[in-house]
Amino acid sequence: MVVEHTSTPIAPSPWSVSMRDVSVRYASGVVALKNVSLDIEPGEMVSVVGLSGSGKSSLIRTINGLVPLTSGSLHVGGFQLETARAGELRRLRGHIGMIFQGFNLAKRTSVLNNVLVGRLAHTTTLRTLLGAYRASDRQIAFEALERVGILPKVWDRASSLSGGQQQRVAIARALCQQPRLVLADEPVASLDPPTAHEVMGDLRRINQELGITVITNLHLIDLARRYGTRIIGLRAGEVVFDGAVEAATDEVFAEIYGRSVASEDALGL
Amino acid sequence: MTALTVPPRRRDWRRSTAMIVVGAVVIGAFWSVDVAWGRLGELPAQIIRYLWLMFSDPDWSKLPEALAQTWKSVAMAWVGTVLGIIVSFPLAFLAARGFSPAPVRWGLRLLFAVIRAVPEIIIAIVILSVTGLTPLTGALALAIGSVGTLGKWGYEAIEGVDPGPIEATRASGGTTAQILRWGVWPSATPDFISFWLYRFEINVRSSAVLGLIGVGESVTCSPRTLSFGSGRPSECSSSWWSS
Amino acid sequence: MAVSADDTTAVRPTPSAVTVPARPGGRWKSWCAVAVVVLITAITLSPQWGIDFSLVAIARNWQNGTDKILLLLVPDWGFFPRTVPALAETLQMAVIATAVAAAVSLPLSLATARLTNPNAITRGIARTVLNVVRSIPDLLYAAILVAMVGVGALPGIIALLLFNVGIIVKMVSESIEANDPGALEAGRAAGGTQLQINRSAALPDILPSFVNQTLYVLELNVRASSVLGLVGAGGLGLLIDAVRTFYRYDQLSLIIVEILIIVMALDVLSNAVRRRLV
Numbered sequence: 001m002v003v004e005h006t007s008t009p010i011a012p013s014p015w016s017v018s019m020r021d022v023s024v025r026y027a028s029g030v031v032a033l034k035n036v037s038l039d040i041e042p043g044e045m046v047s048v049v050g051l052s053g054s055g056k057s058s059l060i061r062t063i064n065g066l067v068p069l070t071s072g073s074l075h076v077g078g079f080q081l082e083t084a085r086a087g088e089l090r091r092l093r094g095h096i097g098m099i100f101q102g103f104n105l106a107k108r109t110s111v112l113n114n115v116l117v118g119r120l121a122h123t124t125t126l127r128t129l130l131g132a133y134r135a136s137d138r139q140i141a142f143e144a145l146e147r148v149g150i151l152p153k154v155w156d157r158a159s160s161l162s163g164g165q166q167q168r169v170a171i172a173r174a175l176c177q178q179p180r181l182v183l184a185d186e187p188v189a190s191l192d193p194p195t196a197h198e199v200m201g202d203l204r205r206i207n208q209e210l211g212i213t214v215i216t217n218l219h220l221i222d223l224a225r226r227y228g229t230r231i232i233g234l235r236a237g238e239v240v241f242d243g244a245v246e247a248a249t250d251e252v253f254a255e256i257y258g259r260s261v262a263s264e265d266a267l268g269l
Numbered sequence: 270m271t272a273l274t275v276p277p278r279r280r281d282w283r284r285s286t287a288m289i290v291v292g293a294v295v296i297g298a299f300w301s302v303d304v305a306w307g308r309l310g311e312l313p314a315q316i317i318r319y320l321w322l323m324f325s326d327p328d329w330s331k332l333p334e335a336l337a338q339t340w341k342s343v344a345m346a347w348v349g350t351v352l353g354i355i356v357s358f359p360l361a362f363l364a365a366r367g368f369s370p371a372p373v374r375w376g377l378r379l380l381f382a383v384i385r386a387v388p389e390i391i392i393a394i395v396i397l398s399v400t401g402l403t404p405l406t407g408a409l410a411l412a413i414g415s416v417g418t419l420g421k422w423g424y425e426a427i428e429g430v431d432p433g434p435i436e437a438t439r440a441s442g443g444t445t446a447q448i449l450r451w452g453v454w455p456s457a458t459p460d461f462i463s464f465w466l467y468r469f470e471i472n473v474r475s476s477a478v479l480g481l482i483g484v485g486e487s488v489t490c491s492p493r494t495l496s497f498g499s500g501r502p503s504e505c506s507s508s509w510w511s512s
Numbered sequence: 513m514a515v516s517a518d519d520t521t522a523v524r525p526t527p528s529a530v531t532v533p534a535r536p537g538g539r540w541k542s543w544c545a546v547a548v549v550v551l552i553t554a555i556t557l558s559p560q561w562g563i564d565f566s567l568v569a570i571a572r573n574w575q576n577g578t579d580k581i582l583l584l585l586v587p588d589w590g591f592f593p594r595t596v597p598a599l600a601e602t603l604q605m606a607v608i609a610t611a612v613a614a615a616v617s618l619p620l621s622l623a624t625a626r627l628t629n630p631n632a633i634t635r636g637i638a639r640t641v642l643n644v645v646r647s648i649p650d651l652l653y654a655a656i657l658v659a660m661v662g663v664g665a666l667p668g669i670i671a672l673l674l675f676n677v678g679i680i681v682k683m684v685s686e687s688i689e690a691n692d693p694g695a696l697e698a699g700r701a702a703g704g705t706q707l708q709i710n711r712s713a714a715l716p717d718i719l720p721s722f723v724n725q726t727l728y729v730l731e732l733n734v735r736a737s738s739v740l741g742l743v744g745a746g747g748l749g750l751l752i753d754a755v756r757t758f759y760r761y762d763q764l765s766l767i768i769v770e771i772l773i774i775v776m777a778l779d780v781l782s783n784a785v786r787r788r789l790v
Contacts, residue, residue: 064701094703104694109716117695117712121703128708142273155278170698177702283788298607301600304669308661312670315660344556344563351553386775387768388739390651394756394764395584399577400570404563478651 014042014213015077015095015180017063022072024058024237032058034237035072045207045214047228049221051257055237056217060183063215064096065089077180094121097174097212099203101186103166107159111150111169114158115141118176144175148202164195171202182206184216188223193267200227221253222266341404342480346472348408353415353472354465360416361423362449368427377420384417389475407479411472419468426460427453583761584768591763595751599770602747605665605740606733609672614726616673617680621718624681625688627696628710646678650736654745668745672737676729680722687721688714720789727782734778738771 017040024033032055040046050056061067062074065081074081079092097118105114119137120128127133133141145151148168153161158169167187174182184203188196200216204227207214218224224231224245231248233241233256241252253261363369364377384392393410400406435452443451556562570577622628623638650671657667695717699709741749748767755763 066697066701090703090705092703093701096701096703098698098701100694100698102692102694104692104698106695106713106716107692108719113712113716114695117699117704118702120699120705120708120712123708125705125707128704128711131711142275146273151273152276154275173698173702183701287785294607295611298604298611302604302608302665303601304664304666305662306666308666312661319656319660341563344561347552347556348563351549382776382779383772386735386772388735388771390739390742391752391764391768391771394752395581395761398580398759398761399573401573403569405569408563474647474649478649 013180014211016040016042016075016213017181017215018075020073022062022074023070024055024062024067025070032067032237033062033069036237036239038232038239038242040213040215042213043207043211044230045204045228046216046230046232047224048215048217048232048234049219049224049253049256050234051219054234056219056234057185058237059234060098060185060215060217063181063183064093064098066093090121094177095180097177097179097182099167099170099174099182099184099187101189103163103170103190105158105166105169105173107157109158110154111145111156111158111161112138112141112154114169115144115172115176118144118173121177140178141172141176144172145169147175148172162195163191164198167191167195167199168202171199171206175206179212181213181215184214186217186219188267189219196223196267203227220265220267221250221261222268224248342407342476343473345404345407345479346411346469346476349411349472349476350415350465350469352408352412353419353468356412357416357419357423358461360420362427362453364420364424365427366424368445368449378424381417381420384413385421389414390479393479407476410479411475414475415468415472418471419464422464423461426457426464430456580759580761584765586762587766587769588760588762589766591766595748595767595770598741598748598751599774601665602737602741602749603734603774605668605672605737605747606730609669609676609737610726610730610733612669613673613676613680613729614722617677617684618722620677620681621684621688621722622710622714625685627688627691627693628706628714630706642678642681645674646682648674650675651740651743654740655743658744663744663746665746668737668740668747671740671745672733675736676733679729679732680725683725684718684722688718691717723789724786727785731775731778731782734774735771738767 017038019036019038022033022036023031025031036059048056048059058067062069062081063076065084069082072082076092077095079088081092084092106117116133116137119133119140123133123137142151142154145154148171150165150168150172153165158166161169182203187203188199191199200223203214203216206212216228225248228245231241231243231245232239233248233252235256235258240256241248250261253265257265360377364374364381366374389410392413393406396409397406400409430453434456435448438448438452620638620642624635624642626635629635629638653671653674654667657670661667691714695713696709699713704712738748739752741747741751742753744750748771752764752767755767
């Protein structure tokens with residue numbers, strides 16, 4: 001089957017993120033974020049670094065409303081998150097692609113069905129229930145798969161793919177949303193080093209070629225330096241560093257991690 | 270404009286065939302069954318009427334008798350379970366791979382399968398010509414039924430235990446009995462206890478319906494008396510409240 | 513190399529040299545449990561309090577009863593044509609009830625699992641209703657339904673249906689909870705509604721367990737529907753009721769053989785299907 005490329009470039013206009021004194025406290029009493037203020041410009045590629053438990057995951061999940069903020073204000077695209085209602089949140093999430101450490105695919109169904117999950121916000125519930133996606137949505141899914149080089153696997157079961165291939169499918173799912181912002185939560189922590197570089201390369205291409213804003217959580221220093229233009233350091237829920245990659249020296253990382261930098265903090269290769 | 274090469278979609282013919290066969294069987298069953306579907310329409314009104322009869326005016330004078338009957342059926346389930354455990358326990362080991370000769374193993378597995386295929390109420394009907402219409406019949410029927418399920422679950426659990434401790438016991442010169450005691454039993458105990466409890470639960474439920482054929486004589490709320498109009502739903506409710 | 517007796521005694525520590533820590537308490541608990549079980553068993557077996565476990569009746573009936581049971585060994589094959597319509601009805605009831613139960617159970621399973629229905633109120637209601645439905649034995653449903661809608665296959669089908677929905681929903685919703693919630697989170701992050709997420713992310717992963725439970729329920733149904741006729745709900749049970757009244761154990765044994773063959777054939781078939789499910 002050969003189909004024509006007809007769609008316009010994937011991202012119409014990238015989004016900015018603006019946080020003012022954002023705090024997040026979970027029902028368990030754990031304070032994940034403390035008075036975080038940040039401005040991320042459209043088209044930036046930002047690495048968020050910190051130890052596990054530093055609030056990286058909460059930060060990213062606050063931006064697309066998966067974690068509600070306890071206080072402060074958060075402006076993403078045209079949405080004001082502290083006041084957004086459920087329907088509004090779903091529309092917001094429809095514009096934000098998300099990539100997870102564990103890929104989060106429905107393993108027992110095809111690659112295509114997984115990528116089409118990215119079209120949920122643009123598909124009626126009835127069409128989803130019947131599994132009858134529009135031809136134009138399928139076309140978007142095919143293009144997204146082509147962009148990460150995995151189109152030949154489109155009919156395979158997700159569980160039959162390797163870890164690196166699964167993460168590419170997950171990236172295609174995010175691209176399929178035609179996102180204005182991509183959030184990636186430790187996207188390479190479950191991958192071997194060469195595959196990790198390929199996946200990080202895919203994310204950088206998304207940022208550079210499509211101009212989409214990309215925010216990536218990482219705990220490995222060399223990846224953060226190599227694939228980001230800006231680094232935000234979190235420690236115990238507070239921003240302890242925010243600056244260009246060049247300014248993030250080993251001393252800065254030692255400050256973020258609360259200990260001297262060791263070899264396991266880099267991927268190597 | 271570049272061209273995308275989408276690979277052709279593979280059809281899984283086995284899956285499609287299975288779907289067609291299942292669909293045909295279901296449609297065939299609906300089409301051929303002799304059922305007055307129109308009577309479904311009366312059901313909601315009937316449910317309301319019965320609920321009203323059962324709960325508007327429970328016959329509390331029957332409560333002591335209902336409690337006594339409930340206790341009888343629980344006692345029947347208990348005895349059935351205990352007997353079932355006593356018989357199935359050694360059989361489960363004999364049916365597990367590695368602890369007995371193959372003919373014994375397959376013979377026992379066939380026996381468990383046959384027992385599981387026959388409903389307990391039929392077992393009760395068969396043995397009642399010898400045992401008579403007493404709660405003992407019910408207990409024995411439940412015991413036989415329990416052997417079928419407990420035996421199967423038991424040998425599956427035994428075969429599923431971690432082979433490490435078994436090997437260790439064998440390596441230190443243990444006999445088969447010692448291997449069972451120190452290699453298998455410690456890791457299989459929790460499974461066995463949960464099977465026993467689960468089977469007791471099943472038996473409590475089954476014992477209530479054995480009253481159908483007169484076993485255990487739980488007449489106040491026997492479905493038989495109910496369906497033939499001699500039982501009163503209001504008596505029934507007190508019996509169900511208590512159980 | 514020979515080991516002398518002196519060598520072996522040399523490595524063995526003398527009793528005074530080792531300090532054995534005190535044995536932890538708590539072993540009395542398992543002995544208590546055993547004692548309680550024995551006590552309950554004794555009570556349930558006592559003539560005044562429990563069931564009368566007397567062998568007198570058995571001894572009295574022995575001769576008479578064994579003659580009848582021996583009849584089981586010689587099935588009355590000539591009875592076969594009369595069992596065919598009842599057998600067919602048993603299978604029809606089982607298939608229809610399984611199909612309808614499967615269709616009803618799928619949405620209900622999603623409604624009773626926390627991952628696919630975050631709303632605690634609707635989930636709680638669905639769970640409570642299903643717990644009540646599950647607590648009543650199928651034969652009791654059949655007996656009540658026969659009184660409500662009359663004798664025949666219809667009350668049997670509804671009784672099996674109620675019994676099945678309870679089982680399928682419980683097992684499938686447990687398998688939903690055991691699944692990786694990642695795919696659901698991805699669906700939520702992509703802006704799907706709960707219904708869309710359940711359809712596109714949860715359904716593919718629970719399908720094998722759902723098919724598995726449906727097969728299991730079909731097996732249960734064939735067995736159960738063969739006795740529902742005892743209360744007038746159609747199928748082989750009507751015949752069983754007739755032959756038991758006249759102690760025609762040769763005919764009863766034919767019916768048992770038929771049930772055995774069908775249940776075992778179904779077991780083989782469903783095992784073949786299960787092997788292909790992953």
